Amino acid sequence: MALTGIQIYKFLPKTNCKACGFPTCLAFAMKLAQGQAELSKCPDVSDEAKQALEAASRPPMKLVTIGAGEKKMEVGGETVMFRHDKTFFHPSALVVRVKDTQSDDEIAQTVEAVTKYTVERVGITFGMDGIAIQNDFGDAGKFAACAEAVKGKTDLPLILMSDDAAAMGAALEKIADAKPAICGANKDNIDAMIELAKANGVALGIKGDNLDELAELSEKAAGAGVEDIILDPATRGHGDSLNALTQMRRLAIKKQFQPMGFPTITFPGEGASSLDEEAVMAAQYVAKYGSIVVLDTFDPAMVYPLITLRLNLYTDPQKPIQMAAGIYPIGNATADSPFCVTTNFSLTYFTIAGELESTGIPAWLMVCDTEGLSVLTAWSAGKFDAEKIAKTAKEQDAASKVGHKKVILPGKVAILRGELEDEMSDWQIMVGPMEAMDVGGWFKKNWN
Amino acid sequence: MAVEIPVDKWTGKIRELKFGGGGRKEVIIGGASTLPYLKFEGEPCNPTRVAITIHDCEPPYPPGLLSAWGDVVKDPSEWAKKAVEIGADIICLRLTSAHPETANTGAVEAKATVDKVLSAVDVPLIVLGPGVAEKDNEVLMAVSETAKGQRIALGNCEEKNYKTIAAVAISDGHIAIAKTPLDINLAKQLNVLVSDVGVPMDSIIMDPDTGALGYGIEYGYSINERLRLAALMGDSMCQIPIINHAGPETWRQKEARAAEGVPAEWGSLDERAVIWEELTAIACINSGADLLVMNHPKAVEMIKATIGKLSA
């Protein structure tokens, strides 16, 4: 928990020597509390005080980085229980697991498909976040070879999964420079795994059969100097996982209980017997406190909905994703192209823009600043009216874009037609279809 | 190391609400005294119930959803029977044909449809009007009378049109559904209005609205959570069970409808569409839905199994 200025002051030397650049220790303490100064600026602060202050200013859940390249994955770092309390910061990482018992071809295919998968939604490109490699065969050499082969085929962050420290060591020898996470530690092998994590500077995944055990192992690893930890509460069902992960999040956020102040790892595929079951389980983890979600199936029909859910739940509730106001060409729009109007809510924009694009007919799309609200929401909030449309058309110089002076409204705001006729009296106001997907048919009938 | 689990102490509890009776099977929803399915925090309550949507005429469903039901979509009583076989705890009948822009049917047809459905199945019923104020009032009055004593739910009571529906619900002993557009204060306020005209507090369900996955689920999710938290903290006007239309919202969206002209990265339509409904549903469950309305048989089966596992 963050300390107040007065609490911090108690730890300072109280000599008012001004070396920190502030007139008094108290003034410095106040700035520290606001996060506007750094403790290191005081030359005389004692080690004991340093420790206490650092512990107090530590975020309740550590942000852990996996991987070395450009695509490295950052998980954890959350500060609230509910998205409406502030926002969730680091979207659950979606990882796909391959096993060293699979054939080389099968592994290569999955790794390739996962690595190159990208999908766009509301103008943002998403991909998968990593690949996990499971040691199921039981042979260190084979696991290491598999890890090396996977690394050769992907630039995604990797997670090595084995509870055999010898196998883990062998795999790390091959791919440690990729900074994989090693998921692996449990009560039987914790010491060896701690050594491996420290020696290679990688994040350590720890599994505990219950929260008591998990906390103990986590504390042990942290005490031994492992900085990056990932927690697996060993629950695999809907109910037990929800309960355990909620408890862990509460311990981290509300109690600042350090052994639980780390991201979590979850395995929706374990125990699921169908694609849907795995999808539903994974969705629950995205919603309820899974930082890393390791899938055992890679199927776009499951992954795309999951990416969408994650995008939704991790969007800052205070600010919907928005477009800048302006007049955007769709295709090679010319002075004869249809001229459409919409709002600046990114979902609205990209839905209608996508549909316009797929008609094959070039068009103009004018975006009004509606503070990130959809068509009807903005209309009912008074942020998308005839005046706003006319004003935007003027500011953006719509008349210079098209010669025909016809403007097409979203069907859902047909009601604006009359007023807009008054506001833009030299324009013809047309009302398009209600749903974006019907715009192609509408063009056929109404635009020539 | 013995970890001390932080247990939140709540003073409030969601009201229990009973559907059915009068010879009809009874289904109880609500009763939660914790956030969804947190067993370490208090007594388990009634699990989330699942209602299946049926229509009084063939609905504009996309082919995949239509063929999953087959010919029964032509006959509401057959449709209701099949829905019960698939696991519907409750039937949610939409009087789609009463919309002025479709067949514009009236009170007589609505009464006949509801009579047929009531005699075809023994589970409780929700009846929704076409969503046009005058027509809602007209058809729901007839429906209310014919179902008297069987405690069905009538919807929707909205801010601008709740008095008639509330009044018939009171006189015939039914449940009123209070629907508001994604705003916690509006939801509370409508609950107040509906109870002020005399609907008993244990006969109101609230529909705080939700968007589908990709279409506003985050708003529905957060409104559910905020309502549930307010209820647990003791706000009496929030202690009303929540209904979420996960199915109907999903199947309006392109992701559940479009087979062609969409990126290959969306995956196969049949799988994607059902998963779209399932993920919308699980988000509702995890945020506090007491009653889910769903559409696709496969999604219903999966979500019912999931609810079973959450409660186990």
Ligand code: B12
């Ligand atoms: C999510 C949501 C919200 C979110 C806001 C989300 C956002 N960023 O806009 C929140 C919770 C904030 C919200 C608030 C409100 N909402 Co609201 N909200 C919704 C909801 C569930 C989804 C809206 C959405 O995102 N749709 C998806 C986007 C893509 O749709 P769209 O913008 O319309 O675009 C489509 C078409 O219009 C078309 N299109 C778009 N542009 C163009 C252009 C052309 C040329 C063409 C042809 C087509 C086209 O393409 C898209 C796909 O088909 C709807 C109900 C629903 N299920 O639809 C209610 C809804 C829009 N809200 C409603 C209301 C009343 C409100 C409030 C006024 C309630 C209140 N009093 O507080 C507030 C107002 C906001 C404020 N004061 O700030 C009502 C509007 C009623 C009406 N008929 O006017 C609705 C319909 C709910 C209802 N059934 O009552 N809402």
Ligand code: SF4
């Ligand atoms: S440098 Fe340290 S001791 Fe000197 S005034 Fe600043 S806080 Fe106080």
